[in-house]
Amino acid sequence: MLKITLKDGQVHEYNAGIKLREIAADINPRLGKEVLVGAIDKELHDLDYQPDGEKNINFFTFEDDEGKRVFRHSSAHVMAQAVKRLFPDTKLAIGPAIEEGYYYDFDPQRPFTAEDLEKIQEEMETIIKEDLPFKRFELSREEALKLFSDLKEPYKVELINDLPLDAVISCYSQGEFTDLCVGPHLPSTGRLKAIKLLSVAGAYWRGDERNKMLQRIYGTSFPKKSELDEYLFRIEEAKRRDHRRLGIDLDLFSIQEEGPGFPFFHPKGMVLRNELEKFWREEHKKRGYQEIRTPVILNRSLWEQSGHWEHYRENMYFTKIDQADYAVKPMNCPGGILVYRSRLHSYRDLPIRLAELGLVHRHELSGVLHGLMRVRCFTQDDAHIFMLPGQVKNEIIGVIDLVDDVYKIFNFPYHVELSTKPENSIGSDEIWDLATTALREALEEKGIGYKVNEGDGAFYGPKIDFHLQDCLGRTWQCGTIQLDFIMPEMFNLAYIGEDGVKHQPVMLHRVVFGSIERFIGILTEHFAGAFPLWLAPVQVRVLPIAQRHFTHAGQVKDILDEKGFRTELDDRNEKVNYKIREAQLQKVPYMLVIGDREANREQVSVRNRQFGDLGGMALDEFVLKLEEEVNSKALTPLPNS
RNA sequence: GCUGGUGUGGCUCAGUGGUAGAGCAGCGCACUCGUAAUGCGCAGGUCGUCGGUUCAAAUCCGACCACCAGCUCCA
Numbered sequence: 094m095l096k097i098t099l100k101d102g103q104v105h106e107y108n109a110g111i112k113l114r115e116i117a118a119d120i121n122p123r124l125g126k127e128v129l130v131g132a133i134d135k136e137l138h139d140l141d142y143q144p145d146g147e148k149n150i151n152f153f154t155f156e157d158d159e160g161k162r163v164f165r166h167s168s169a170h171v172m173a174q175a176v177k178r179l180f181p182d183t184k185l186a187i188g189p190a191i192e193e194g195y196y197y198d199f200d201p202q203r204p205f206t207a208e209d210l211e212k213i214q215e216e217m218e219t220i221i222k223e224d225l226p227f228k229r230f231e232l233s234r235e236e237a238l239k240l241f242s243d244l245k246e247p248y249k250v251e252l253i254n255d256l257p258l259d260a261v262i263s264c265y266s267q268g269e270f271t272d273l274c275v276g277p278h279l280p281s282t283g284r285l286k287a288i289k290l291l292s293v294a295g296a297y298w299r300g301d302e303r304n305k306m307l308q309r310i311y312g313t314s315f316p317k318k319s320e321l322d323e324y325l326f327r328i329e330e331a332k333r334r335d336h337r338r339l340g341i342d343l344d345l346f347s348i349q350e351e352g353p354g355f356p357f358f359h360p361k362g363m364v365l366r367n368e369l370e371k372f373w374r375e376e377h378k379k380r381g382y383q384e385i386r387t388p389v390i391l392n393r394s395l396w397e398q399s400g401h402w403e404h405y406r407e408n409m410y411f412t413k414i415d416q417a418d419y420a421v422k423p424m425n426c427p428g429g430i431l432v433y434r435s436r437l438h439s440y441r442d443l444p445i446r447l448a449e450l451g452l453v454h455r456h457e458l459s460g461v462l463h464g465l466m467r468v469r470c471f472t473q474d475d476a477h478i479f480m481l482p483g484q485v486k487n488e489i490i491g492v493i494d495l496v497d498d499v500y501k502i503f504n505f506p507y508h509v510e511l512s513t514k515p516e517n518s519i520g521s522d523e524i525w526d527l528a529t530t531a532l533r534e535a536l537e538e539k540g541i542g543y544k545v546n547e548g549d550g551a552f553y554g555p556k557i558d559f560h561l562q563d564c565l566g567r568t569w570q571c572g573t574i575q576l577d578f579i580m581p582e583m584f585n586l587a588y589i590g591e592d593g594v595k596h597q598p599v600m601l602h603r604v605v606f607g608s609i610e611r612f613i614g615i616l617t618e619h620f621a622g623a624f625p626l627w628l629a630p631v632q633v634r635v636l637p638i639a640q641r642h643f644t645h646a647g648q649v650k651d652i653l654d655e656k657g658f659r660t661e662l663d664d665r666n667e668k669v670n671y672k673i674r675e676a677q678l679q680k681v682p683y684m685l686v687i688g689d690r691e692a693n694r695e696q697v698s699v700r701n702r703q704f705g706d707l708g709g710m711a712l713d714e715f716v717l718k719l720e721e722e723v724n725s726k727a728l729t730p731l732p733n734s
Numbered sequence: 735g736c737u738g739g740u741g742u743g744g745c746u747c748a749g750u751g752g753u754a755g756a757g758c759a760g761c762g763c764a765c766u767c768g769u770a771a772u773g774c775g776c777a778g779g780u781c782g783u784c785g786g787u788u789c790a791a792a793u794c795c796g797a798c799c800a801c802c803a804g805c806u807c808c809a
Contacts, residue, residue, distance in 0.1 A: 294738065296806090297805060300806075308737075337802095455808080472809095558809095604809065607809040639767060666764095668765095668767055669769065678770080
């Protein structure tokens with residue numbers, strides 16, 4: 094007998110030997126059709142699995158992450174089978190499920206072409222029609238090694254050799270195809286229905302650039318054709334939010350062949366920058382920061398002292414002045430340190446928070462450049478906090494709160510990572526432990542969930558990273574808090590303590606936006622170019638209906654200009670429909686239509702880019718409305734009061 | 735940097751060996767118009783760069799540059 098408890102607490106009894114899928118069908122016929130995988134006491138199992146004893150059982154469909162992953166993982170196996178049918182000499186590496194689909198890494202005789210992809214997809218569809226059952230079998234290490242040696246799969250042999258000694262080694266077969274795999278899998282290939290191969294790209298074996306580059310094929314799959322179509326449509330829609338596209342359309346910035354990775358900001362992009370910086374200065378002033386500015390080019394000796402010469406040289410640009418070596422700064426910290434060190438400090442002065450909108454240059458590999466998100470020169474909204482050891486936790490929490498406050502203004506969802514000691518670093522393990530623990534404790538005190546990013550810290554200290562998403566869900570590190578016990582040591586920083594002798598301060602490096610450039614990229618994609626009123630490069634466009642309204646419209650524009658609003662007058666000889674369309678496409682928040690009615694009644698007719706025609710109102714009233722919306726940094730227009 | 739793909743007017747794209755095309759944008763003229771495209775006309779390109787093959791190259795070949803996707807790396 095078998096006694097099972099479902100997640101809602103229901104208890105069922107079955108005869109021994111019943112399979113998971115039969116239980117699912119017994120509970121609910123629809124579940125029986127949609128179920129993809131089961132979990133017994135939280136451990137996932139194939140639907141053919143026969144449980145016994147007293148167990149808690151969960152069933153998962155495509156609606157659940159667990160079900161989705163199994164569905165995509167099985168899809169990857171079908172892709173590998175198709176590739177082996179068409180290109181038998183191809184060696185198999187690994188093929189996991191990922192966020193929106195799956196991939197498989199192959200080592201083929203020659204790289205795959207777009208035509209190959211189509212053929213592989215067709216073959217996958219054939220395999221799905223064949224409805225081959227996935228069969229699990231376990232084998233000993235020796236049997237597994239023999240099997241994959243005989244199959245001439247060197248990567249699989251390497252994987253098996255690296256498995257822990259006590260590992261249960263399992264394989265899954267469908268038809269003629271067998272792959273090393275822990276599973277679980279769908280009952281059969283016929284469950285897949287809608288699949289699509291999306292792209293080929295190179296990927297290093299085991300993610301290490303010293304290894305051979307393999308060919309990775311990305312794909313996705315769904316239980317219904319309509320869901321696949323919807324996904325593909327959503328991707329196309331998302332691409333319309335791409336900041337590189339909107340940067341051109343809205344004339345915000347450009348990147349030219351003459352300066353790859355060095356963006357040009359156009360007048361409208363500069364409005365965004367300046368508004369962001371204004372906001373930034375206000376927020377930092379409130380929180381006790383003082384602003385400084387340090388030089389872009391500084392002498393080699395400084396970079397040797399800071400450790401950049403040894404640990405960061407790959408990313409730096411160099412120049413000579415009067416035969417002496419200089420470097421273009423890749424970070425602002427050494428400059429900030431020199432400002433701190435330029436005079437003696439008392440313990441009473443700490444913490445000292447020195448903020449700097451600092452332009453840094455870094456040599457990034459050509460292949461990683463990406464619009465404003467990844468560039469070779471950018472402005473960090475940096476600050477260096479010099480503090481007493483006892484002030485560390487409070488200062489970290491202060492920055493965490495600041496980042497949260499700022500991201501909330503834009504309604505950005507974000508996630509947090511804790512990056513630990515990298516290979517290429519300076520300082521003892523003890524110091525690193527101390528710093529890492531301090532960051533971790535601050536996060537835990539704030540109750541913030543975080544992911545650990547091993548070995549991704551800066552060379553001088555561990556960091557908390559704040560990651561934001563772009564239009565396609567890729568994440569970019571923006572805010573970061575780095576705790577540093579090492580630079581104060583290397584620069585021999587000091588403050589005079591209560592006891593009258595010198596002590597070493599602790600340093601915190603931090604950014605909130607991260608870089609203004611990247612932040613503008615994220616901002617643009619988040620709002621699809623329709624920036625909130627306080628940021629919008631053009632806030633109001635005045636649209637006279639006919640030439641005889643130009644004078645009056647010009648007066649309206651002048652009044653708005655005087656009140657401090659960014660206003661444009663569209664005095665082209667075009668129909669008002671045309672002007673409205675253009676203003677809409679430029680995502681101008683407010684349009685004022687000026688015709689005979691308005692001129693006679695001293696009114697303006699207001700159209701909002703989101704809500705359309707708002708009707709007529711006195712200009713004074715409109716100005717009040719704008720002021721309120723700007724001052725509150727509202728994300729959408731405020732309701733009429 | 736690596737793998738694959740792409741590069742034609744400001745933007746989107748046709749054109750695959752025989753004299754460079756369209757739409758939008760721009761400019762001119764007419765229309766003077768009420769909440770997402772008025773009509774007509776004009777102008778605009780050494781086809782990414784350099785080299786090669788050919789009687790002839792946007793088209794074929796090579797190198798380089800830039801961009802796109804991904805890998806590795808980062809704000």
